[in-house]
Amino acid sequence: MKYLKPTWQTLKNLLKRRADNPKENFMLLLIGFGVFMLGLLIIGYAQYFIWHDLAAELVALAGLILLIGGMILAAIGYISLSVLRILRFLDSDDDNTNTPS
Numbered sequence: 001m002k003y004l005k006p007t008w009q010t011l012k013n014l015l016k017r018r019a020d021n022p023k024e025n026f027m028l029l030l031i032g033f034g035v036f037m038l039g040l041l042i043i044g045y046a047q048y049f050i051w052h053d054l055a056a057e058l059v060a061l062a063g064l065i066l067l068i069g070g071m072i073l074a075a076i077g078y079i080s081l082s083v084l085r086i087l088r089f090l091d092s093d094d095d096n097t098n099t100p101s
Helices: 004-019 022-050 053-081 081-095
Strands: none
Touching: 004 081, 022 053, 053 081
């Protein structure tokens, strides 16, 4: 368990820093949404405007990869905006208990 403590502390500090950057988290959410929509448009384009089967499937695969990447980016941005901010607020009480009165 002693081996995991520095790793856990490093992860906790990384999440706190991520929670303290709401502008960056919002931009991550917007970029993820944009990439998601681009992937969706590419899939729609491949479905309705490309008649050659192999080309349509390859273009749709590229769109699907973009779609999944956009979902992951948007999810990270949303989680950073909401859940990590709440955890940061709840954890701030623990930081103040160690100060002498």
